Amino acid sequence: MDDIGAAGNAVRGRSRTWVPLAVVGVLLALIGAEAAFERSQPDTVQPVPDTVIEFGADRGASVQAGEGWTVDNALSDLNSRLVLVHGDVMVELTSVTFPDGTTPDEMWTGLDRLLDIERHQGIEARLAEAAEYRNAAGLTGVRGDLQIGDRTGQAFVLPDDEGVRAVQAQILAPAQTGEDARAAAAALIDTIAFEEES
Numbered sequence: 028m029d030d031i032g033a034a035g036n037a038v039r040g041r042s043r044t045w046v047p048l049a050v051v052g053v054l055l056a057l058i059g060a061e062a063a064f065e066r067s068q069p070d071t072v073q074p075v076p077d078t079v080i081e082f083g084a085d086r087g088a089s090v091q092a093g094e095g096w097t098v099d100n101a102l103s104d105l106n107s108r109l110v111l112v113h114g115d116v117m118v119e120l121t122s123v124t125f126p127d128g129t130t131p132d133e134m135w136t137g138l139d140r141l142l143d144i145e146r147h148q149g150i151e152a153r154l155a156e157a158a159e160y161r162n163a164a165g166l167t168g169v170r171g172d173l174q175i176g177d178r179t180g181q182a183f184v185l186p187d188d189e190g191v192r193a194v195q196a197q198i199l200a201p202a203q204t205g206e207d208a209r210a211a212a213a214a215l216i217d218t219i220a221f222e223e224e225s
Contacts, residue, residue: 071097071112081222082109083122088194090120091218093211111215116180116200116208118215123193125186131169132157134184134193142175150176157184163217168193175199180212187221194219 074080076094081087082105092098095113102110102119109120125134135157145152157169160183168185180198187193196219198212 070101071099073097080109081105082120083107083192083194084124087192087222088120088122089218089220089222090215093214095211096215113211114208115204116198116212117178118212119197119199120219121195123195125191125193127189127191129186129190129193131167131184131186131190131193134186134195135169135171138182138184138195145175152176154182160185162219164220166194166219166221173197173199177201180209183216183219185219192221 074092074096077091079089079091080098081089082103084106086105090109090111092111096111097113099110099112099117102108107122111118111120123134123137125137135154139154142152142154151174153172153174155171155173157171159167160170161167162183162185166185166187168183170181170183173180173182175197178199179202180200182198183194183196185194185196196216198209198216200208200212
C-alpha cells in the first residue's frame with residue numbers, strides 16, 4: 028500500500044511540475060509572436076492628408092498631418108513622442124508634463140538641458156534664445172533656432188493654458204533643404220493643439 032501511495036504522489040508531482048512549465052512555454056510563444064508582429068509592421072506609415080493624430084498621455088495633444096508626411100513608427104511612441112518625416116525634414120513632437128505654473132522660458136531651459144545628451148556625445152547642439160510665438164491653433168509659447176550636428180531648424184515649446192502640459196517640437200533638416208519643405212514643417216507646427224479633457 029505504501030509503495031502504491033508513494034508512486035501515486037510521484038505521478039501527481041510530475042504532473043504539477045509540467046503545468047507551470049507549459050504556462051511559461053505559452054507565455055514565451057506569445058512574447059515571440061508579439062515581437063515578430065512588431066517586426067512585420069512597416070517602419071513608416073503615410074496617413075491620409077489632413078489626418079489629426081493624437082499623441083501624449085491620454086492622447087491629450089494633437090497635430091494635423093498634411094500631404095506628404097509619414098509617421099516614423101520606429102521612433103514614435105504615441106504615449107509620449109510622435110516623429111513625422113517629409114522628404115529630408117524631420118519633425119519630432121514630444122508631450123511633456125511639468126509642475127503646475129511652469130513658465131515657457133523655464134520649459135525652454137529644460138529643452139536646452141536635454142540637448143546636453145547630444146553635447147556629451149560630441150555632437151554640436153545649439154539652441155538660440157527663445158522668442159515668443161503663437162501658432163494658428165492659438166497656443167502661445169516660445170521658439171528659437173536649433174542646430175544638431177549638420178542639421179538645422181527650429182525648436183518650439185507650446186504649453187497649455189495651465190502651464191502643466193506642453194508639446195516640445197523640433198524641426199530638423201539638412202542646411203540645403205528648400206524653403207517649401209521648411210514651410211510644410213511650419214504649417215505642421217501651426218496645427219498643434221491640446222484636446223479638451225472630457
